[in-house]
Amino acid sequence: MGLPRKLKNLNGFVDGESFLGVIAEFEEPNLALATEDWRGGGMLGPVKVDLGLEAMEAKLKMGGHTASLIRKFGTSEVDGLRVRLVGAYQSDDGRPPEAVECFIGGRFSEIAPGTSKAGDDTEHEYTVPLSYYRRVVNGRTEIEIDMIAGRFIVDGFDRYAEIMAIVGG
Known part of the structure; x- marks a missing residue:
C-alpha cells in the first residue's frame, strides 16, 4: 500500500529568525531549463537546445504584519536574504515522516500586504x-x-x- 506524503507542519527562518507560528505558506521555485528551438539542415523538426536555467522565484506568506521582514525590503544584494524552510512530510501508512528543507538566497522584490x-x-x-x-530530504541534498x-x-552530479x-569557474 502506498499513500502520498503530505505536509504535516512547517517552519521558516529568515536570516536566522524563526517564524514558527507565523509562517502560513511557502511556494517553492519552479525549476525549468532555458531552451531554444533548433532545426539544422537534414533534421525532420526542431529540438529544444539547453541554454541553462530559467530564473527562479519563491514566495512566502506570513500571517499578518511582520516588521522584521518589511525592514529587509530593498537590499542591494541579489543574495542579501537567506531563508531556510523546514517541512515535515508524512503519509498515513505508518512510514516515519520525512524532513524536507529548502534553503534559498535572494531578496524581496515585492511585498503584498493584501487587505x-x-x-x-x-x-x-x-x-x-x-x-x-x-532542497535537502532527510539530510541528503537532492538539488542545488x-x-x-x-x-x-x-543527485550529487x-x-x-x-x-x-x-x-x-
Missing part, C-alpha cells in the same frame, strides 16, 4: 527572486542551484561542472 480589515484574517506575501536554491557560482547539482572548468 486589512478589523476582525478578518490578514496575510502578507513576500516574493523572492532567487540566486540560490537547495547557485546561479552566481555556476553550480547545478542534481554537477551538471554544469565541465562548462565551468572550461570558463575558469
Whole structure:
C-alpha cells in the first residue's frame, strides 16, 4: 500500500529568525531549463537546445504584519536574504515522516500586504527572486542551484561542472 506524503507542519527562518507560528505558506521555485528551438539542415523538426536555467522565484506568506521582514525590503544584494524552510512530510501508512528543507538566497522584490480589515484574517506575501536554491530530504541534498557560482547539482552530479572548468569557474 502506498499513500502520498503530505505536509504535516512547517517552519521558516529568515536570516536566522524563526517564524514558527507565523509562517502560513511557502511556494517553492519552479525549476525549468532555458531552451531554444533548433532545426539544422537534414533534421525532420526542431529540438529544444539547453541554454541553462530559467530564473527562479519563491514566495512566502506570513500571517499578518511582520516588521522584521518589511525592514529587509530593498537590499542591494541579489543574495542579501537567506531563508531556510523546514517541512515535515508524512503519509498515513505508518512510514516515519520525512524532513524536507529548502534553503534559498535572494531578496524581496515585492511585498503584498493584501487587505486589512478589523476582525478578518490578514496575510502578507513576500516574493523572492532567487540566486540560490537547495532542497535537502532527510539530510541528503537532492538539488542545488547557485546561479552566481555556476553550480547545478542534481543527485550529487554537477551538471554544469565541465562548462565551468572550461570558463575558469
